[in-house]
Amino acid sequence: MNVLDIRGLTKKFGDFIAVDNMSLSVKEGEIFGFLGSNGAGKSTTINLVSSLLRPTSGEIFILERDILKNSHFAKMNLGIVPQDLAIYQDMTALENVKFFAGLYGLRGTELNERAEEALKFVGLETQAGSYPKNFSGGMKRRLNIACAIAHRPKLIIMDEPTVGIDPQSRNYILASVRKLNEMGCTIIYTSHYMEEVEEICSRIAIVDHGKIIADGTKEQLIATITDLKDIRIELKKADETHIELLQSIPGVRNAAATDNVIQIHSDMAIDNLGGILKCLIDNNAVIRSVEEREPNLETVFLTLTGRNLRD
Numbered sequence: 554m555n556v557l558d559i560r561g562l563t564k565k566f567g568d569f570i571a572v573d574n575m576s577l578s579v580k581e582g583e584i585f586g587f588l589g590s591n592g593a594g595k596s597t598t599i600n601l602v603s604s605l606l607r608p609t610s611g612e613i614f615i616l617e618r619d620i621l622k623n624s625h626f627a628k629m630n631l632g633i634v635p636q637d638l639a640i641y642q643d644m645t646a647l648e649n650v651k652f653f654a655g656l657y658g659l660r661g662t663e664l665n666e667r668a669e670e671a672l673k674f675v676g677l678e679t680q681a682g683s684y685p686k687n688f689s690g691g692m693k694r695r696l697n698i699a700c701a702i703a704h705r706p707k708l709i710i711m712d713e714p715t716v717g718i719d720p721q722s723r724n725y726i727l728a729s730v731r732k733l734n735e736m737g738c739t740i741i742y743t744s745h746y747m748e749e750v751e752e753i754c755s756r757i758a759i760v761d762h763g764k765i766i767a768d769g770t771k772e773q774l775i776a777t778i779t780d781l782k783d784i785r786i787e788l789k790k791a792d793e794t795h796i797e798l799l800q801s802i803p804g805v806r807n808a809a810a811t812d813n814v815i816q817i818h819s820d821m822a823i824d825n826l827g828g829i830l831k832c833l834i835d836n837n838a839v840i841r842s843v844e845e846r847e848p849n850l851e852t853v854f855l856t857l858t859g860r861n862l863r864d
């Protein structure tokens with residue numbers, strides 16, 4: 554069964570098209586990665602699925618029911634972990650979870666039990682009576698997750714839940730995603746951290762300018778670009794001139810710099826590493842290291858969008 558179906562979804566803000574005729578299906582049991590750079594349209598899509606925004610056109614189905622015609626059903630089956638923390642500082646951790654679970658219609662003993670269960674799930678049971686203002690960023694994120702899962706939704710959408718938190722909390726959140734999935738939840742996980750998506754997602758869609766430009770397992774996506782090699786050259790100082798010159802070398806499909814690391818995707822069949830290094834040296838670059846890698850998801854993203862994920 555499809556837990557989510559998006560058909561021909563478009564959202565315009567004035568003349569600007571944030572989501573452009575998008576179609577997408579997520580099957581029960583998937584951890585579905587929704588990958589895109591800043592402004593690609595991920596959050597707008599999530600806001601449409603959670604009915605915070607109304608589509609300009611198109612349809613959305615949760616568990617095969619149109620969300621506009623079955624708004625209560627859609628709400629009960631959906632848990633959203635928003636990008637911006639949605640927790641109240643002046644309520645305790647437990648009160649926060651109870652408040653959100655209450656919005657989904659839970660009452661009485663069931664409300665108390667589910668709220669405590671959700672707090673335990675994110676490892677905050679000993680902090681039930683504490684106020685989030687005293688929490689670390691990672692603890693706040695975990696509380697945010699507890700608020701979204703207490704009503705036991707079938708579909709959980711997490712919008713960049715690991716932004717700006719410590720590695721320990723990040724690992725905790727990734728483990729929670731897996732555990733929720735094992736418990737039967739379907740997860741949509743948006744991120745612009747490629748490694749996370751590669752690590753936990755069974756299927757990945759790449760979104761760019763409001764469109765899905767690729768959709769498949771990691772292996773399927775990589776198989777679309779296996780004729781490319783990935784060369785990384787760390788320089789003392791990289792600048793735009795280097796990028797422009799490299800782009801004119803035969804075989805180089807694209808080159809981009811992040812900090813002082815130049816990433817080049819080049820035709821596997823053309824032996825041009827010597828030429829690339831010579832070009833850099835001739836243009837006064839000081840080379841710190843050179844590495845050639847197998848193609849990965851990042852290669853796919855860069856090839857398809859012409860940009861690094863975190864530009």
Ligand SMILES: Nc1ncnc2c1ncn2[C@@H]1O[C@H](COP(=O)(O)OP(=O)(O)OP(=O)(O)O)[C@@H](O)[C@H]1O
Nearest residue numbers: 566569571589590591592593594595596597598745
């Ligand atoms: N309410 C709004 N009014 C006008 N433009 C908007 C509105 N909301 C979003 N946009 C624009 O729509 C585009 C998509 O934004 P969106 O937040 O969906 O991207 P995103 O992929 O979630 O990016 P990020 O990773 O930064 O959250 C952006 O260019 C954004 O500026």
